[in-house]
Amino acid sequence: MTVFIIRRMLQALLVVFLMSVIVFFGVNIVGDPVYMLVSPDADQADIEAAIARLGLDRPIWEQYWLFLKGAAQGDLGNSFIFGEPALKLILHHMPATMELAFSALILAIVIGIPLGLYAGLYPDSRISKGIMAASIFGFSLPTFWVGLMLIMLFAVELRWVPATGRGDLGSFLGFQSSLFTLDGLSHLFLPALNLALLKISLAIRLTRAGVREAMGQDYVKYARAKGLSTRRIILVHVMKNIMIPVVTVMGLEFGSLIGFSVVTETIFAWPGMGKLLIDAILQLDRPVVVAYLMIIVLFFVLINLIVDILYSILDPRVRLQDQGA
Amino acid sequence: MSDVTSDTALAAAKSAKVETPFQRFRAEFFESKIATVALGVFLIIVLLAILAPWITPQNPYDLAQVSVMDGRLPPGSEAFDGYTMWLGSDGSGRDLYSAILYGLRISLTVGLASGVIALLIGMAIGLIAAYAGGRIEAFIMRIVDLQLSFPASLVALMMVAALGKGVDKIILALVIAQWAYYARTVRATALVERGKEYVEAAQCLGISRSRVVFRHILPNCMAPLIVVGTVQTASAISLEATLSFLGVGLPQTEPSIGVLIANGFEYMLSGRYWISVFPGVALLLTVVSINLVGDHLRDVLNPRLRK
Numbered sequence: 001m002t003v004f005i006i007r008r009m010l011q012a013l014l015v016v017f018l019m020s021v022i023v024f025f026g027v028n029i030v031g032d033p034v035y036m037l038v039s040p041d042a043d044q045a046d047i048e049a050a051i052a053r054l055g056l057d058r059p060i061w062e063q064y065w066l067f068l069k070g071a072a073q074g075d076l077g078n079s080f081i082f083g084e085p086a087l088k089l090i091l092h093h094m095p096a097t098m099e100l101a102f103s104a105l106i107l108a109i110v111i112g113i114p115l116g117l118y119a120g121l122y123p124d125s126r127i128s129k130g131i132m133a134a135s136i137f138g139f140s141l142p143t144f145w146v147g148l149m150l151i152m153l154f155a156v157e158l159r160w161v162p163a164t165g166r167g168d169l170g171s172f173l174g175f176q177s178s179l180f181t182l183d184g185l186s187h188l189f190l191p192a193l194n195l196a197l198l199k200i201s202l203a204i205r206l207t208r209a210g211v212r213e214a215m216g217q218d219y220v221k222y223a224r225a226k227g228l229s230t231r232r233i234i235l236v237h238v239m240k241n242i243m244i245p246v247v248t249v250m251g252l253e254f255g256s257l258i259g260f261s262v263v264t265e266t267i268f269a270w271p272g273m274g275k276l277l278i279d280a281i282l283q284l285d286r287p288v289v290v291a292y293l294m295i296i297v298l299f300f301v302l303i304n305l306i307v308d309i310l311y312s313i314l315d316p317r318v319r320l321q322d323q324g325a
Numbered sequence: 326m327s328d329v330t331s332d333t334a335l336a337a338a339k340s341a342k343v344e345t346p347f348q349r350f351r352a353e354f355f356e357s358k359i360a361t362v363a364l365g366v367f368l369i370i371v372l373l374a375i376l377a378p379w380i381t382p383q384n385p386y387d388l389a390q391v392s393v394m395d396g397r398l399p400p401g402s403e404a405f406d407g408y409t410m411w412l413g414s415d416g417s418g419r420d421l422y423s424a425i426l427y428g429l430r431i432s433l434t435v436g437l438a439s440g441v442i443a444l445l446i447g448m449a450i451g452l453i454a455a456y457a458g459g460r461i462e463a464f465i466m467r468i469v470d471l472q473l474s475f476p477a478s479l480v481a482l483m484m485v486a487a488l489g490k491g492v493d494k495i496i497l498a499l500v501i502a503q504w505a506y507y508a509r510t511v512r513a514t515a516l517v518e519r520g521k522e523y524v525e526a527a528q529c530l531g532i533s534r535s536r537v538v539f540r541h542i543l544p545n546c547m548a549p550l551i552v553v554g555t556v557q558t559a560s561a562i563s564l565e566a567t568l569s570f571l572g573v574g575l576p577q578t579e580p581s582i583g584v585l586i587a588n589g590f591e592y593m594l595s596g597r598y599w600i601s602v603f604p605g606v607a608l609l610l611t612v613v614s615i616n617l618v619g620d621h622l623r624d625v626l627n628p629r630l631r632k
Binding site: 022023026027136137139140142144145149151152155156163255256260262263266277278281282289293296300304 | 475484559573586601613616
């Protein structure tokens, strides 16, 4: 067991290292940020001073070594544009993204599971067919397009909620979040719904498949034979069994919610890390791009590592298979 | 009752005729009305995109033909040059109908090109993994698993962050984001096929290894590959649109559908919906029709579901 965990952690470290090489060299080979930062009438000496100040005059290997040395100490370089540490900028924008992703996850569970339950219990009803058709659309419509439609419908035409921004922040137990004020919630609703749509479709499909499978099982028949009410069978016995896989998958999707939030944040001008990334790419702010990508890689590698370890505890076959290969 | 007998008679007559696999496939495919309509819609879109220069009133990227006087006209307005702009015009006076058809050309080219290249690369790598086995296979599959643990959209975003803008770079980013899906599919199918008797028979006959792989195993891997290919192409088109919308995909000089939607976004809050909405509908029709065709192909090509 310990051997397995150590091996997995070493692998994870290797992945993070490889990604740092790819990301750093990839990002640093494109474009020249200096010309965006010095004024157009700057002379050659000014340009050279700027290059030296940004550390761009050193060979790229040396730049990478400095980056790696800094990264080990939690320093991912300074933003070219803001002059602040890139890591600090990203951490500053992270709560907004987490709040959005978390709300989307809750929405997906609260909306998706009941709809999936209904579609699984009455697979032939018209409403169920409607739900399933809607979930196909949820899968194939591009997120940004749905976001535009949501803005047009709810913000421009109906004027129910504001279209962009984060709104007032409330404070609760030391956390600052839009979840705690009415204005914040009204700003949060559209982006969270937009981000959640894909996951709602996923939750519907998973729950429906689970329910349909569970309803034919012996324990359900036994519960029926025992004379339990349908309500109790579904809410207690069936739900208990299908919730485990559904919640596991939805939890795993949290990482991809953070990845997708790039799109949603840009459309709704939500001040999170995703919007920061897009702005940084457009302004060639390399340290911020590199820092964001590294944090996302770290995040995904961590999620995968935790899942692998949990699975190997729950299911020893995973561990044995790994040793065989 | 007579209906049933005539049905069985019909079925008997059908089975008496020798049906090639392709004929059976065709018959089964067109059984689904939704898939038939979706295929029709997709073919019309492709045709419109190919014929764009001949069926649009203006070339939206020839500056001589665009007049700023026509900017932001609502649908149905008459242009300065006399023709009717049925879908309105965008911020710089381009006829949206023309812009959409020209945009579709770029979007479809990028989507199809990246789909085909990713398919070829993924297929080659998947075949190598399945046939080499051992350490090579373990190594390749590690990379595939690793890549599939990141969402394709995130991989593509990372790539454009590193590569920059441009048609060639977007195609490269999409290929890198998608090859692993094909490799996984091919390897899984090829492994199953490799264990079958016809492969053993071919090997006994002394047929060369490459011939066995390319002429015997590969054709039998095509069905799942086609299904994955349609779905991935749809997702490539929508990914490209997403990246272009974010401003990190194609530049303004290569106005794909995503760029058009992005240009219209700033006008949306002031109620000029058409600049974003109509390109969006075109994108939607394209992506949804490909997905519906792919969904049905999966049912038709799956031998387990065959009647």
